[in-house]
Amino acid sequence: MNNLKIVKSNRPTLSTSIDAKYPLPIITTHEKVAELTQLGDNWDGYGALSPTKEALIGAMQLAMELFEEGTPLPDVFPVPNGNIQLEWSCFGFDLEIEVISNRKLIACFDNLATDESWEKPFTFELTELRKVIEELTLRNQPLPRMRVVNG
Amino acid sequence: MAEENEDDVTIEDLDGILRRVPNWPDMFKLDKNMNAYRPTSACFTDKDGGKKLSVTLERPLLDGGGTHKDAIAIEPKFGLARIEAGFVRHNVVPAQKIQREPTGTDLYHALIIGEKDKRARKAMAKAAQLIITPEIT
Numbered sequence A: 001m002n003n004l005k006i007v008k009s010n011r012p013t014l015s016t017s018i019d020a021k022y023p024l025p026i027i028t029t030h031e032k033v034a035e036l037t038q039l040g041d042n043w044d045g046y047g048a049l050s051p052t053k054e055a056l057i058g059a060m061q062l063a064m065e066l067f068e069e070g071t072p073l074p075d076v077f078p079v080p081n082g083n084i085q086l087e088w089s090c091f092g093f094d095l096e097i098e099v100i101s102n103r104k105l106i107a108c109f110d111n112l113a114t115d116e117s118w119e120k121p122f123t124f125e126l127t128e129l130r131k132v133i134e135e136l137t138l139r140n141q142p143l144p145r146m147r148v149v150n151g
Numbered sequence B: 001m002a003e004e005n006e007d008d009v010t011i012e013d014l015d016g017i018l019r020r021v022p023n024w025p026d027m028f029k030l031d032k033n034m035n036a037y038r039p040t041s042a043c044f045t046d047k048d049g050g051k052k053l054s055v056t057l058e059r060p061l062l063d064g065g066g067t068h069k070d071a072i073a074i075e076p077k078f079g080l081a082r083i084e085a086g087f088v089r090h091n092v093v094p095a096q097k098i099q100r101e102p103t104g105t106d107l108y109h110a111l112i113i114g115e116k117d118k119r120a121r122k123a124m125a126k127a128a129q130l131i132i133t134p135e136i137t
Helices: A024-037 A051-064 A127-139 B057-062 B068-072 B084-090 B118-125
Strands: A075-078 A086-092 A094-099 A103-112 A116-124 B016-021 B027-031 B036-040 B052-057 B079-084 B098-100 B109-113 B129-132
Touching: A024 A051, A024 A075, A024 A086, A024 B109, A051 A086, A051 A103, A051 A127, A051 B129, A086 A127, A086 B027, A094 A127, A094 B118, A103 A127, A103 B118, A116 A127, A116 B084, A116 B098, B016 B068, B016 B084, B016 B129, B027 B057, B036 B068, B036 B118, B036 B129, B052 B057, B068 B129, B079 B084, B084 B118
Parallel strands: none
Antiparallel strands: A075 A086, A086 A094, A094 A103, A103 A116, B016 B052, B016 B079, B027 B036, B052 B109, B079 B129, B098 B109
16 A cells, blocks of 8 residues: 655755755645654554555645745644645634645635635645635734834 | 444434544644644544544443543553534534444444545534543653
């Protein structure tokens, strides 16, 4: 099922090799995903499958594609079926993206303020997902400080 | 063996059903919208992405002299999430059924049966109460 093999190596990891070039949310997400390569089968005691190579790579590529400086850090979880899930529950948004592979995702979104709510698969066209993450990034920016004008 | 469409009504709506929450990787998170810690919806997914989710029934466990800790005996550092049977029957879409399925390692083992899309899993995760917090190492 899972062809990914863990070997000890002195070579720099993906996350360390991209440190200088990429925004922190991408680096951090890559580090969290990389940790999950250590999981074996049955990590949940219910017979869970270890994450698939396709899901691990897909999650990293998704971060590269959608995240920018200021994007809130997602929670990153393995899913017992071998997929990887990125989650945000903040700023009135609930967003979950289950990554099956690089071009196969299922996302579930709730805007708690407007009752906008959807669950849908994504392949190549990520515009709708990008909009939600851009809005999360915007909401994660520090509030502008009020200028005090004398007189 | 009960048919898949049968719901065991001897499991009452207010009865707790328990699902283990791994400590590594830590499968719970701070939900800032709820301002509370809760398990991820991934905890309510089975390995086949299918219809049957393993749980432990709380009432017979406690009535039999056991404790919540016994439900995580195989992994003592795991946490434990509790959700009410009535919630999965009446508040999750599509409605789920519950059936007892005792095993050699869990006499109070049961299955939550029904299709579980992401919305259904998320609903269960948000309704779940962490009664034992996973021990983060």
